[in-house]
Amino acid sequence: MKHYIKAGWSLFILLLCISAYTSAQTVKKPSLNHLAIYVVDLEKSTTFYRDIIGLETMDEPFKDGHHSWFKVGPHSQVHIISGAQAPTTHNKNTHICFSVPVMNDFLANLRRQHISYEDWAGKPDAVTNRVDGVKQVWLQDPDGYWIEINDDKY
Template structure:
């Protein structure tokens, strides 16, 4: 019995070490970057409409802004000469606890949003029950916001 428990403990420790070694090589998402025509306008949109928090960035050149989009995750906004082809299938997505609270705030700010089909000021309800809306930033990038639970 003692030998079986000791073997089980040893196998568990080996398994933990293997899992730890595997996670060291795991690919993790760090940031997404978008190109914008006017850094101040886009920065204002992401900070006031989406309420993202600006984080320090090493460039300090007036062309870059970094915003926190989750634990250890950032959105980099870079001013430049951009070609944006707006398409809803290419979008950033954020989740909120209450889509109703968010859409009320968007309506007060006079921010236009649509459902997936393009109907104004209406959410889409996915097959899994998650509600979602779409809006565009000043450069035309699509942003989905939904009430999906983690």
């Protein structure tokens, strides 16, 4: 009987170790919660991100007239915050990227709205074709922030 109790405890301890190891292996990694963009004209930027980029607006808790929030994923958002004194120059390497389901539809909307875009090299009205087959274009928001739009399928 003592032998079975000892074996039972050994099995119990083994199961605890396996459980602890499994729990350690499933620890969640950091995920993107939100990006905040500081802008001069909240209404102009809100219109741009809603009507040109196509982001979904969401309720924002401050209700102070200085914020717009957009849903960009199950638990991710873009926050537009007014108060910047002037647009600033940004390098294209510092950018936000959104994927769209159909690049041609997105480009047609840019043309309808008279929004200029370019390829990575800066050629106007051109599309970059990456080596992996993804198409991408680059444009700037009203405050000069660079935005990459691509058709990557996730």
